[in-house]
Amino acid sequence: MDCLFCKIFQGQIPSKKAYEDENVFAFHDIAPMAKTHILFIHKKHTANVNGLSTIHVGQVYAAIKNFTAGTELEKEGFRVVTNTGAHAGQTVFHAHFHVLGGEKLKGFGA
Ligand code: 5GP
Ligand code: ZN
DSSP states (O other): OOOHHHHHHTTSSOOOEEEEOSSEEEEEOSSOSSSEEEEEEESSOOSSGGGSOHHHHHHHHHHHHHHHTTSHHHHHOEEEEOOOSGGGTOOSOSOEEEEEESSOOOOTTO
């Protein structure tokens, strides 16, 4: 499978790991859009979020909840973004969830 994010979670391409469990892997974005910018992916390859079952989406959100619990991110707030397809500007076609925070984020449309 010639997929950048599959290669990252399999360790074939280096990344700065932030979190891992049986189903989910998370790593720091190479071009951060906020002080904290982490990408959460399910280990099952699908091109976008609509390819993930509700169980898989739940597993990703459980990982985000576990990762943020008790941290500054939970205390001060964070944003989860999933770009899907051309209009959203998706560039990597392995479903992923951006977790952004660590500073006050701009509002939508700003
Ligand atoms: P998208 O635009 O598809 O929603 O998000 C893809 C994200 O993957 C971008 O924020 C981009 O900076 C990040 N990215 C692309 N290639 C790499 C890489 O090789 N390593 C890491 N850590 N992030 C990457
Ligand atoms: Zn993949």
